[in-house]
Amino acid sequence: MNFKPEKNRSARDRILEYFKLRVGEIINKDELIEIAKISDWARRVRELKDEYGWEIESFRDSHDLKPGQYRLRSLEQGAIAPRIVTAEQRRHILQRDGYKCQYLNQDGKMCGLKEGDPHPYRKGRRVTLQIDHIIPISLGGNNEEDNLRTFCSFHNALRTNLYLADGTVDILILIRKLPLEAKREAYDYLKQFFEGNSNQLTE
Numbered sequence: 241m242n243f244k245p246e247k248n249r250s251a252r253d254r255i256l257e258y259f260k261l262r263v264g265e266i267i268n269k270d271e272l273i274e275i276a277k278i279s280d281w282a283r284r285v286r287e288l289k290d291e292y293g294w295e296i297e298s299f300r301d302s303h304d305l306k307p308g309q310y311r312l313r314s315l316e317q318g319a320i321a322p323r324i325v326t327a328e329q330r331r332h333i334l335q336r337d338g339y340k341c342q343y344l345n346q347d348g349k350m351c352g353l354k355e356g357d358p359h360p361y362r363k364g365r366r367v368t369l370q371i372d373h374i375i376p377i378s379l380g381g382n383n384e385e386d387n388l389r390t391f392c393s394f395h396n397a398l399r400t401n402l403y404l405a406d407g408t409v410d411i412l413i414l415i416r417k418l419p420l421e422a423k424r425e426a427y428d429y430l431k432q433f434f435e436g437n438s439n440q441l442t443e
């Protein structure tokens with residue numbers, strides 16, 4: 241591997257550069273230690289993921305990775321969610337929210353998934369906890385703590401790209417992102433709703 245990082249770059253930059261060169265490939269922690277030349281390389285990897293939005297997977301996200309293995313899924317920054325939340329804010333929000341996903345379903349029941357819990361729909365995958373913007377950055381939301389909350393990766397992904405320019409939810413994208421089983425539920429729900437409320441439909 242002809243990888244010669246520039247000397248004056250930070251450990252985080254060097255790690256990112258290495259991930260980008262090997263996007264989609266499994267990278268072992270030994271390689272990262274060598275590239276980073278610092279002991280808290282794992283923290284730099286977390287920062288790239290949580291603060292800069294690089295979609296770096298670990299064994300917590302994907303069952304084909306072992307502990308100590310990582311993979312950059314995409315060269316697109318912000319693939320996880322658009323956010324620059326500092327590590328300190330993240331810690332604070334997680335603590336405030338009791339390290340549980342705060343997503344409320346239609347009945348007002350909280351999701352409550354914790355870091356590493358099994359993914360509700362994707363077999364073999366586990367959820368991570370992520371920081372969600374209540375009002376998305378793209379719609380003028382900010383990084384103040386009252387605009388931040390803890391979501392599991394499943395519910396955070398559900399929220400990403402769900403909004404139209406006018407701030408309304410794009411129901412089609414929402415439904416398209418659902419697993420098949422949930423799509424069927426949505427279909428049954430809509431069918432029942434429209435059959436039961438056909439008199440309320442406008443012409």
Ligand SMILES: [Zn+2]
Nearest residue numbers: 341351392395
């Ligand atoms: Zn959740």
